[in-house]
Amino acid sequence: MMIWECPKQKQEDTGTWMTTLKNDTFLRALLKQPVEYTPVWLMRQAGRYLSEYNATRARAGDFLSLCKNPGFATEVTLQPLARFPLDAAILFSDILTIPDAMGLGLYFAQGEGPMFERPLRHEKEIHALTVPDPNAELRYVMDAVSEIRKALDNRVPLIGFSGSPFTLACYMVEGRGGTEFREIKTMLYERPELLHHILKINAQAVTAYLNAQIESGAQAVMIFDTWGGSLSQAAYLEFSLAYMQQIVSGLKREHDGVRIPCIVFTKGGGLWLESIAEIGCDAVGLDWTIDIGNARQRVGNKVALQGNLDPSVLFASPEIITAEVGKILESYGKGTGHVFNLGHGISQFTPPEHAAALVEAVHTLSRKYHE
Amino acid sequence: MMIWECPKQKQEDTGTWMTTLKNDTFLRALLKQPVEYTPVWLMRQAGRYLSEYNATRARAGDFLSLCKNPGFATEVTLQPLARFPLDAAILFSDILTIPDAMGLGLYFAQGEGPMFERPLRHEKEIHALTVPDPNAELRYVMDAVSEIRKALDNRVPLIGFSGSPFTLACYMVEGRGGTEFREIKTMLYERPELLHHILKINAQAVTAYLNAQIESGAQAVMIFDTWGGSLSQAAYLEFSLAYMQQIVSGLKREHDGVRIPCIVFTKGGGLWLESIAEIGCDAVGLDWTIDIGNARQRVGNKVALQGNLDPSVLFASPEIITAEVGKILESYGKGTGHVFNLGHGISQFTPPEHAAALVEAVHTLSRKYHE
Numbered sequence: 001m002m003i004w005e006c007p008k009q010k011q012e013d014t015g016t017w018m019t020t021l022k023n024d025t026f027l028r029a030l031l032k033q034p035v036e037y038t039p040v041w042l043m044r045q046a047g048r049y050l051s052e053y054n055a056t057r058a059r060a061g062d063f064l065s066l067c068k069n070p071g072f073a074t075e076v077t078l079q080p081l082a083r084f085p086l087d088a089a090i091l092f093s094d095i096l097t098i099p100d101a102m103g104l105g106l107y108f109a110q111g112e113g114p115m116f117e118r119p120l121r122h123e124k125e126i127h128a129l130t131v132p133d134p135n136a137e138l139r140y141v142m143d144a145v146s147e148i149r150k151a152l153d154n155r156v157p158l159i160g161f162s163g164s165p166f167t168l169a170c171y172m173v174e175g176r177g178g179t180e181f182r183e184i185k186t187m188l189y190e191r192p193e194l195l196h197h198i199l200k201i202n203a204q205a206v207t208a209y210l211n212a213q214i215e216s217g218a219q220a221v222m223i224f225d226t227w228g229g230s231l232s233q234a235a236y237l238e239f240s241l242a243y244m245q246q247i248v249s250g251l252k253r254e255h256d257g258v259r260i261p262c263i264v265f266t267k268g269g270g271l272w273l274e275s276i277a278e279i280g281c282d283a284v285g286l287d288w289t290i291d292i293g294n295a296r297q298r299v300g301n302k303v304a305l306q307g308n309l310d311p312s313v314l315f316a317s318p319e320i321i322t323a324e325v326g327k328i329l330e331s332y333g334k335g336t337g338h339v340f341n342l343g344h345g346i347s348q349f350t351p352p353e354h355a356a357a358l359v360e361a362v363h364t365l366s367r368k369y370h371e
Numbered sequence: 372m373m374i375w376e377c378p379k380q381k382q383e384d385t386g387t388w389m390t391t392l393k394n395d396t397f398l399r400a401l402l403k404q405p406v407e408y409t410p411v412w413l414m415r416q417a418g419r420y421l422s423e424y425n426a427t428r429a430r431a432g433d434f435l436s437l438c439k440n441p442g443f444a445t446e447v448t449l450q451p452l453a454r455f456p457l458d459a460a461i462l463f464s465d466i467l468t469i470p471d472a473m474g475l476g477l478y479f480a481q482g483e484g485p486m487f488e489r490p491l492r493h494e495k496e497i498h499a500l501t502v503p504d505p506n507a508e509l510r511y512v513m514d515a516v517s518e519i520r521k522a523l524d525n526r527v528p529l530i531g532f533s534g535s536p537f538t539l540a541c542y543m544v545e546g547r548g549g550t551e552f553r554e555i556k557t558m559l560y561e562r563p564e565l566l567h568h569i570l571k572i573n574a575q576a577v578t579a580y581l582n583a584q585i586e587s588g589a590q591a592v593m594i595f596d597t598w599g600g601s602l603s604q605a606a607y608l609e610f611s612l613a614y615m616q617q618i619v620s621g622l623k624r625e626h627d628g629v630r631i632p633c634i635v636f637t638k639g640g641g642l643w644l645e646s647i648a649e650i651g652c653d654a655v656g657l658d659w660t661i662d663i664g665n666a667r668q669r670v671g672n673k674v675a676l677q678g679n680l681d682p683s684v685l686f687a688s689p690e691i692i693t694a695e696v697g698k699i700l701e702s703y704g705k706g707t708g709h710v711f712n713l714g715h716g717i718s719q720f721t722p723p724e725h726a727a728a729l730v731e732a733v734h735t736l737s738r739k740y741h742e
Contacts, residue, residue, distance in 0.1 A: 182720060185683035189691050232681050232714075233662040234698070271641045271661055290642055291604040310603050312556035320560050327605070343603075349553060 021219075023156045026088040030220060030261035030283045030304050032337040038329060038366035039087035040359055041159075044345030045080040046092050050352060052079050063108050067094050073144040074151050081156065083352060084359045087339075088156050088220070091148060091213070093141055095163030095224050098205050099172045101132035112176070119175030126194055131205045134212035141209075142216040149217035160218025162209050164225035164266075165202035165247070166240035169195065172202075181230055188231075188239060195239060203243040207250040214252045214260050222263040222285070223247060229268020229287075236272055245279035263306055267344065270295070277302045288343030293331035304337040309358070311342045314350045318357035325361035334369045392590075394527045397459040401591060401632035401654045401675050403708040409700060409737035410458030411730055412530075415716030416451040417463050421723060423450050434479050438465050444515040445522050452527065454723060455730045458710075459527050459591070462519060462584070464512055466534030466595050469576050470543045472503035483547070490546030490554075497565055502576045505583035512580075513587040520588035531589025533580050535596035535637075536573035536618070537611035543569065552601055559602075559610060566610060574614040578621040585623045585631050593634040593656070594618060600639020600658075607643060616650035634677055638715065641666070648673045659714030664702035675708040680729070682713045685721045689728035696732035705740045 021027070025039040046053055056076050060066040067073060077092040096114050100106035105117030120126050132138055149158055163171075171177055173184040173195075187195045210221045228240035244264055253260055264276055265285025276284050277299040286295055286307035295305055313324045325340070332338045340362045346355065392398070396410040417424055427447050431437040438444060448463040467485050471477035476488030491497050503509055520529055534542075542548055544555040544566075558566045581592045599611035615635055624631055635647055636656025647655050648670040657666055657678030666676055684695045696711070703709045711733045717726065 180718060180720075181683060182686060182718070185681070186686040189684055189687035189695065229660065232659045233665075235681070236660075268639070268660065288603045289600065289607075289639065294604075310556070310606070312552060313560055315553060315557040316560035324560065347551060347553070349551075 020154050021157060022154055023087060026339060027157050027220060027259075027261060029336055029339050030263065030306075031259060032301070032304055034370070035336050036367065036370055037363050038332075038338050038340050038369065040340035040362040041086045041088040041090065042080070042346050042355060042358075043090075043342055045084075045086060045090065045355075046076045047346060048348035049346055049350040049355070050079055050083070064094070064106065067092065067097070068140045070140060070143040070147045074147045077144075077148045077158075078151055080355075081152075084356050085363065086156065086359060088159055089148065089152055090159040090222075091141070091145055091161060091218065093144065093161070095161070095167065095226065096171055097138060097141055098132060098162065098202070098209055099168050101137035102129060102172075102205070104172060114171065115176045116171060120172050120198070123194065126198055129198065129201045131201060131208060134209045138209060138212070142212055145213050145216035145218055157219035158217060159220045159222055159263075160210060160213030160216075161222040161224060162206045164223050164228060164240060165199045165206060165243035166228050166231075167224065167226045168202045168206075169198045170227045172198065177227070181227070188235060192239075199239060199243045203246045207247045210247065211250075211252050214255050218260070219258070220261045220263065221251065222265060223281075225264070225266040225269070228266040233272060236266075236269070237275060240266065241272070241275060241279065244281075248280045261304075263339075265306070273298050283339065285341070286343060291331055292328055292338075293333060296332060296337075301337075304339065305332070306339040306341050308341070308343040311344050311347050311350070314342075314346065314354045314358065316354075318354060321354055321357045322361040322365070325358060326365050329362070329366050329369060332369070336370065340366070391525050392528060393525055394458060397710060398528050398591060398630075398632060400707055400710050401634065401677075402630060403672070403675050405741070406707050407738065407741055408734050409703075409709050409711050409740065411711035411733040412457045412459040412461065413451070413717050413726060413729075414461075414713055416455075416457060416461065416726075417447040418717060419719035420717055420721040420726070421450055421454070435465070435477065438463065438468070439511045441511060441514040441518045445518045448515075448519045448529075449522055451726075452523075455727050456734065457527065457730060459530055460519065460523055461530040461593075462512070462516055462532060462589065464515065464532070466532070466538065466597065467542055468509060468512055469503060469533065469573070469580055470539055472508035473500055473543075473576070475543060485542065486547045487542060491543050491569070494565065497569055500569065500572045502572060502579060505580045509580060509583070513583055516584050516587035516589055528590035529588060530591045530593055530634075531581060531584030531587075532593040532595060533577045535594050535599060535611060536570045536577060536614035537599050537602075538595065538597045539573045539577075540566065540569045541598045543573075548598065552598070559606060563610075570610060570614045574617045574621075578618045581618065582621075582623050585626050589631070590629070591632045591634065592622065593636060594652075596635070596637040596640065599637040604643060607637075607640070608646060611637065612643070612646060612650065615652075619651045632675075634710075636677070644669050654710065656712070657714060662702055663699055663709075664704060667703060667708075672708075675710065676703070677710040677712050679712065679714040682715050682718050682721070685713075685717065685725045685729065687725075689725060692725055692728045693732040693736070696729060697736050700733070700737050700740060703740070707741065711737070 025035050028035045029039050053076050057066050060072045073092045096106050261282040263283040264281040267287050270290035283304035283306050288308050288310035292308050396406045399406050400410050424447050428437050431443045444463045467477050632653040634654040635652040638658050641661035654675035654677050659679050659681035663679050
């Protein structure tokens with residue numbers, strides 16, 4: 001088990017990457033430092049909407065082989081950057097690498113989301129869970145991070161990421177996502193101490209995993225809480241947010257003298273925004289259901305915000321995409337602290353030229369808000 | 372097309388049902404009149420978790436035959452009341468009867484949700500849409516309402532309902548629910564005037580349909596907006612809430628001298644609660660993600676609230692169900708204006724005795740909040 005020291009956050013050190021990074025707009029916006037335009041990246045920007053991604057995936061064989069091969073992972077991570085002037089790259093990987101490394105057997109059935117061959121079915125399996133060593137069982141992720149950093153050659157920063165402890169637990173207990181969550185919610189209400197045990201292990205594992213990604217070269221990290229929004233407020237605070245707070249407290253927030261910002265994203269978490277902004281993260285991800293100007297009012301100066309265009313807007317024409325981008329920029333208003341993104345991963349059915357229109361609109365239309 | 376006059380709401384007339392209804396607690400709570408305990412009913416209370424429901428359904432042949440036969444619909448509507456001392460009955464029907472009456476061909480494929488044989492695929496089909504006559508194409512629903520009222524013999528009030536215009540449109544355009552909403556969102560952003568046309572027709576149809584249910588004997592009505600929560604705030608206000616407001620304005624709010632309360636429920640609508648409370652409805656339904664005490668603060672005295680236990684709590688033991696019910700009652704606090712319910716339909720996997728525990732807990736624990 002690897003729990004790292006949490007170094008004091010030194011604001012005066014945050015400029016160090018200037019010496020190396022050609023484009024640090026993303027990192028500056030996350031730290032609410034002045035920028036010339038609003039930076040943009042897209043969740044799932046390396047994905048099936050790109051033909052070159054599908055070609056690499058075909059060469060790799062399947063999605064998991066793509067994730068587990070650092071060469072392929074590097075290749076697909078860089079593909080969207082070759083097409084669009086994005087302000088950040090994100091490690092190509094899956095949110096479920098940790099439970100896979102715990103031995104649950106991640107696989108992808110045709111037409112289904114991720115599934116586990118050996119979901120947690122017995123109490124003794126839960127008590128037998130251990131924290132994987134990120135530099136052993138998850139070595140392939142660290143190798144990908146290093147290789148991607150090298151290939152990026154400091155063009156833009158690299159984001160590392162993990163699923164949240166609760167989201168991992170959903171898949172670990174249910175064996176799959178997108179269900180009614182009958183198994184995990186029965187456990188949550190009937191045997192909360194068992195779920196807390198899983199979440200404690202998961203939080204330690206995610207902390208070690210993200211810190212190892214930072215050691216390997218990740219310049220920002222993001223926690224994806226895909227399923228926290230399925231909980232009641234009380235259950236969310238106790239079973240999801242509390243563990244993300246533990247992770248944030250245990251993260252290396254500085255590496256080689258440079259600040260490493262951290263983003264927390266709970267899909268469907270708009271109601272709990274003030275609480276999320278309190279856990280010590282630098283930025284909060286927003287899905288598209290919340291008005292970003294309203295979200296900014298609610299969090300004040302506490303955190304930066306990342307989001308939040310409805311990915312479905314990208315099915316419309318470039319003119320409409322530009323108009324919708326403009327509405328979000330206008331709603332956020334003047335000043336730094338905004339990283340433009342979608343409110344959820346980009347759909348596989350998105351025409352790539354529509355993603356190009358989005359990136360261009362953000363870069364062009366946002367300048368006036370930073371004068 | 373039938374658009375009804377909207378009579379002035381006369382508060383002094385609201386006591387009339389006292390002369391006939393044996394239990395009017397539900398209606399009183401919706402109108403924020405004093406009650407002795409918090410009334411409770413369960414969304415989808417007549418459903419697959421009850422063996423007697425499954426038996427009737429088997430006799431009917433399938434779900435749609437059950438809906439379309441007033442005798443069977445009456446039978447299953449009353450089944451949960453025979454088991455539990457619920458404070459309201461709800462018409463057994465489907466939210467998609469209107470588009471079915473428009474000729475789209477509702478059907479249920481094995482293991483899937485509702486689907487349409489002829490979803491709207493061409494502009495000319497959209498322009499050809501007409502408002503069904505609720506007393507002709509939807510006569511079977513009105514007959515069910517009358518027959519259920521008769522069978523209820525004034526024990527508890529009967530709730531009528533419909534899907535919201537946007538939710539109906541989702542199914543009409545996509546052909547099914549639970550998708551990425553690619554078709555309807557493309558239309559929303561690319562051809563908003565087309566979607567507005569569908570929604571206008573749907574709003575007229577829902578208004579006429581609910582008014583006909585009221586004429587046939589429904590003593591309260593509820594609009595289910597299952598998919599409004601998939602929209603951005605701006606799109607929700609324009610494409611879902613505005614049309615529910617039109618319906619609420621066009622509803623008969625009084626029948627035979629008795630007030631007919633109206634409930635609006637947008638699943639995932641917690642962020643927009645203040646706006647929903649403004650449209651003139653008597654009560655707002657809440658899913659389980661929002662804290663009901665917080666919701667009450669936000670809406671003030673404007674509306675009553677209905678909800679909002681996570682249906683998954685019913686997978687836990689009666690002791691835990693009782694404790695979770697207690698938390699919601701405590702969060703709502705003293706006074707009237709609360710109808711207890713789940714935050715979503717009851718799961719088919721719920722043990723019926725757990726539903727019994729919920730009802731008993733609400734009735735027992737709530738008395739102290741109404742002293």
